[in-house]
Amino acid sequence: MTVVDVREGTSPVILGLPHTGTDVPADIWERLNENGRLRADTDWHIHALYDGLLDDATMVRATFHRYVIDANRDPEGTSLYPGQNTTGLVPDTDFDGKAIWKDGAAPAGADIARRLADFHAPYHAALQAQIDRVKAIHGVAILYDCHSIRSHIPFLFEGRLPDFNIGTDGGTTCDAAIEQAAVEVTGAARGYTSILNGRFKGGWTTRHYGRPLTGVHAIQMELAQSTHLAQEVPPFAYDREKAGRLRVPLKDILTRLERIALNLKN
Numbered sequence: 553m554t555v556v557d558v559r560e561g562t563s564p565v566i567l568g569l570p571h572t573g574t575d576v577p578a579d580i581w582e583r584l585n586e587n588g589r590l591r592a593d594t595d596w597h598i599h600a601l602y603d604g605l606l607d608d609a610t611m612v613r614a615t616f617h618r619y620v621i622d623a624n625r626d627p628e629g630t631s632l633y634p635g636q637n638t639t640g641l642v643p644d645t646d647f648d649g650k651a652i653w654k655d656g657a658a659p660a661g662a663d664i665a666r667r668l669a670d671f672h673a674p675y676h677a678a679l680q681a682q683i684d685r686v687k688a689i690h691g692v693a694i695l696y697d698c699h700s701i702r703s704h705i706p707f708l709f710e711g712r713l714p715d716f717n718i719g720t721d722g723g724t725t726c727d728a729a730i731e732q733a734a735v736e737v738t739g740a741a742r743g744y745t746s747i748l749n750g751r752f753k754g755g756w757t758t759r760h761y762g763r764p765l766t767g768v769h770a771i772q773m774e775l776a777q778s779t780h781l782a783q784e785v786p787p788f789a790y791d792r793e794k795a796g797r798l799r800v801p802l803k804d805i806l807t808r809l810e811r812i813a814l815n816l817k818n
Contacts, residue, residue, distance in 0.1 A: 553575055553577060553615070553616070554615055555614070555615060555616060555670070555671055555674045555675065556612065556613065556614060556615065556674055556675050556678040557611075557612075557613040557615055558610075558611070558612050558613075558678050558682065559610065559611040559613075560610050560682065560685070561607075561608035561609050561610040561611075562608045562689065563606060563607070563608040563609045563610065563686075563810055564686055564689075564690040564692055564693055564694055564810060564813035564814065565606055565609045565610075565694050565696055565806055565809050565810050565813065566609065566610045566611075566612065566679075566682055566683060566686055566693060566694065566695050566696065567602055567606075567609055567610065567611045567612070567696055567698055568612050568679060568695055568696070568697040568698060568757055569595070569598060569599055569602075569611065569612065569613040569614065569698050570614045570618075570622075570623035570624040570675065570697070570699075570755075570757060571593075571594065571595035571598075571614070571618050571622075571623070571624065571699060571700075572594065572595045572596075572597075572598045572599045572613060572614070572698075573594075573613065573614045573615040573616045573617055573618075574591055574594055574615075574617050575615045575616050575617060575620075576591070576616070576617050576619065576620055577616075577620070580619075580620055583653055583654055583657035583659075584619065584652055584653060584654070584657075585651060585652060585653060585654045585657075587646065587650050587651065587652055588619055588646070588651075588652030588653060590646075590786060591617050591619065592646055592647070592786070592788075593618060593619075593639075593643075593646055593647050593701075594617065594618070594788070595698070595699055595700045595701075596700065596777065596781060596788040596790070597780065597781070597788075597790040597795075598698050598699070598700050598775075599611070599613055599698075600790060600795075601698075601775075601780055601790075601795055601798065601799065601802070602698055602802065602806075605799060605802055605803040605806050606803070606806040606807065606810060609806065609810075610682050610685075610686060612675070612678050612679045612682055614671075614675045616671050618639075618643065619642075619643060619652055620642075620667060620671055621641060621642050621664070621667040621668065621671045621672050622639065622640070622641055622642070622643065622672075623671070623672055623675045623676070623757070624697075624699075624755040624756055624757050625640065625641040625755070625756050626641070626756045626760075627641065627668055627672055627673075629641045632755060632756060632759075636708075637649065637707050637708055638708065641664065641668075641672075642659050642663075642664050642667060644658055647701070647702070647705050647707060647708055648705065648706075648707050649707040676757075679695075679757070679761070680761075683695060683761060683768055687767055687768060690813060690814070691767060692767045692768075692769070692813050692816045693767065693768050693769070693813070694726070694730060694769045694770070694771070694809050694810075694812075694813050695757070695758070695761050695762070695768070695769070695770040695771070696770075696771055696773065696805075696806065696809060697754075697755065697757050697758050697770065697771070697772040697773070698773060699752075699755070699772060699773065699774040699775065700774065700775040700776070700777050700780070701713065701752075701774055701775075701776065701777060702776075702777050702778075702784045703715075703776035703777060703778045703784065704784070708751070709751045712776075713751065713774075713776045714745040714746050714747045714750065714776065715738075715744040715745045715746060715775065715776045715778070715779050716734075716738035716741070716744060716745070716746035716747070716773065716775065716776075716801075717746075717747055717750055717751065717752045717773070717774035717775070717776075718731070718734045718735060718738065718746065718747070718748045718749070718771065718772070718773060719749060719752050719753045719754030719755070719758055719771070719772035719773075719774065720748070720749060720753070720754055720758070720762070720770075720771055720772075721749070721753050721754045721758065721759050721762070722749055722753065723749075724759075724762065724764075725754055725758050725759060725761075725762025725763075725764070725769065725770045725771065726762055726764055726769035726770055726771050727764050727769055727812070727816060729812050729815075729816075730769055730771055730809055730812055731748070731771065733805065733808040733809060733812060734748075734771060734773070734805050734809075735748055737801050737804045737805045737808065738801060738805070740801075741800075741801040743797075744779070744801070752772065752774040754770070754771070754772040755772060757770070757772070758770040758771065758772040767816075769813075769816075771809075773802075773805075775798070779794060779798050780794050780795040780798050781794070782794075
């Protein structure tokens, strides 16, 4: 099983995709219950949605499912959102708070440590290597972390999630121009709603790598799945017409970020 799929490019923009993978090793699959085997919390089709939007963008994609281990969580297990419902490094439940493991089969201890070594660490080693490579070329790198989630999940948030959810951890993970570009494009996108640092302020990946003073900038985009899926229920089919419309502002964002990166290095 290939843990990470890397496509190298020469652009200063790197696309991180920690949650589009659906692979589950057989020994772990046997421990998932019927609900867990739905893998409902996948960032369905996000790699297809972003494919080809920016010429020569580097893409780093985890191929394993987040139920194996969540590549966008602190390896120490620290919560991203203290006091709020969320899922952990190796989730016990899905986003609806329902169990995903058979009775007595939930991972702990040495099992989690093994998954950290076999999956989480290789993904982040690959991501760090690409950040270093791209920064060596341009003097700057922008990590754009690609995510999606169902628009209605009462366990995690009230009401309906905006279509575009931009996360910069309160503006700390990237240059202000990067944040502004994402806000401007999403705010002007007709038929869509958007928010900056709302329920999703940027996951561990964005917060860990985003160090603007070192020339490494990070921004997270959490998309409501209603923007590009036919329905937010199995089989989570990709709606090419919806996706085609969505790809227009996404392309605009990435193009602007590339332009900003080239200015930042000067």
